[in-house]
Amino acid sequence: MLFTYRYISHDIEKLQEYLDFLFYEVWLNANGEFDAEKLNGNPELRQIYIDFGNSEGKWAMFFNSSIEKIYSEFAKVDEDFKAELRTLYEANNDVESLCCDKSRIPVTYDEIKARYPDLEKELRAFYSKLCGTESPFNLEAFGQLNKKMIPSHYEAFMTENEDGVCPFCGISKIDGNNVSTREAYDHYLPKSIYPFNPVNFKNLAPMCDKCNSRNKGTKDPIIFQNIRQLSFYPYAQTHPEIDIRLDLKSKNIKHLKFEDIDLVISSEGHDEEIESWKRVFGIENRYKALCCDKNEGIEWFNTVIDGFENAKELCGITDFDRWVDMKLRDAGRNKLSNFGFLKEPFLRECMSKGLFSPYSEGAP
Numbered sequence: 001m002l003f004t005y006r007y008i009s010h011d012i013e014k015l016q017e018y019l020d021f022l023f024y025e026v027w028l029n030a031n032g033e034f035d036a037e038k039l040n041g042n043p044e045l046r047q048i049y050i051d052f053g054n055s056e057g058k059w060a061m062f063f064n065s066s067i068e069k070i071y072s073e074f075a076k077v078d079e080d081f082k083a084e085l086r087t088l089y090e091a092n093n094d095v096e097s098l099c100c101d102k103s104r105i106p107v108t109y110d111e112i113k114a115r116y117p118d119l120e121k122e123l124r125a126f127y128s129k130l131c132g133t134e135s136p137f138n139l140e141a142f143g144q145l146n147k148k149m150i151p152s153h154y155e156a157f158m159t160e161n162e163d164g165v166c167p168f169c170g171i172s173k174i175d176g177n178n179v180s181t182r183e184a185y186d187h188y189l190p191k192s193i194y195p196f197n198p199v200n201f202k203n204l205a206p207m208c209d210k211c212n213s214r215n216k217g218t219k220d221p222i223i224f225q226n227i228r229q230l231s232f233y234p235y236a237q238t239h240p241e242i243d244i245r246l247d248l249k250s251k252n253i254k255h256l257k258f259e260d261i262d263l264v265i266s267s268e269g270h271d272e273e274i275e276s277w278k279r280v281f282g283i284e285n286r287y288k289a290l291c292c293d294k295n296e297g298i299e300w301f302n303t304v305i306d307g308f309e310n311a312k313e314l315c316g317i318t319d320f321d322r323w324v325d326m327k328l329r330d331a332g333r334n335k336l337s338n339f340g341f342l343k344e345p346f347l348r349e350c351m352s353k354g355l356f357s358p359y360s361e362g363a364p
């Protein structure tokens with residue numbers, strides 16, 4: 001990714017705290033039948049459970065019955081696997097470590113299914129519902145996730161993160177607080193693969209639709225073809241510099257095609273993170289498409305040429321090489337504005353391949 005988000009603390013984290021309590025204090029200690037007493041360690045959640053018990057509402061009944069069914073399945077789990085699950089639950093919720101430390105091992109639904117299929121079934125039924133339109137967290141007792149908590153979190157988030165550009169691609173704008181719409185939150189570790197973290201906001205990040213729905217989908221940033229892979233963490237406090245270089249194999253800039261461009265994206269010491277990023281978000285093809293676009297790459301080139309003609313006529317500027325140098329500096333001045341992160345290396349490559357030479361003073 002081009003840059004990282006700043007994580008914000010928010011009331012919405014309370015939902016993850018409820019889930020942590022259920023996992024560590026209730027389910028891992030499952031023994032015998034479930035009753036409200038088992039929730040004594042969290043009086044607030046215990047009261048919600050009791051109130052839901054008097055409700056006919058579908059979501060309330062789903063919440064209570066899920067807690068009970070998962071409890072009953074955990075009561076059948078052997079102590080060794082419970083201890084393993086404790087560590088794995090911690091791992092699935094420590095998204096930063098999973099991204100930057102390959103010795104940290106997450107757990108997938110499939111791995112739980114291989115040991116305790118009924119437990120996996122109940123966990124998946126519960127966790128897969130928690131952040132959708134059918135989530136029990138949408139109830140007033142939990143603060144109405146979709147109606148109130150998400151909009152409130154989004155507003156606070158965009159106040160802290162006001163670049164207005166999707167950090168995962170740098171191409172698309174993302175909705176900030178000046179518009180009434182908002183981007184969807186992506187589950188960075190896909191919720192269809194990994195249990196235990198669907199409302200952990202360290203695993204959730206607003207993302208442009210092209211990145212989220214059209215490229216990432218359910219692709220896993222940390223495992224590829226069964227091999228653990230390092231990945232950029234969306235909330236990392238420091239992010240390495242990304243270096244983008246192009247090699248244009250054609251001088252026919254007006255009709256540039258995909259195959260005319262070699263793109264080298266690198267970051268010293270972060271090869272795997274770069275590979276994961278390119279793979280998950282289809283970065284190479286999207287950047288090449290931008291360079292071949294007649295209103296982007298080709299226009300970036302034309303603007304340098306046309307701009308010089310205007311500058312010559314209006315300001316008497318005659319040194320073309322200095323003009324190009326100035327335009328290169330302009331392009332790279334703000335990497336998040338007008339695709340500067342790509343425009344600058346693109347124009348630099350045009351210059352190094354001599355594509356501006358025919359327009360230089362004295363050239364034929």
Ligand SMILES: [Zn+2]
Nearest residue numbers: 166169208211
């Ligand atoms: Zn994006």
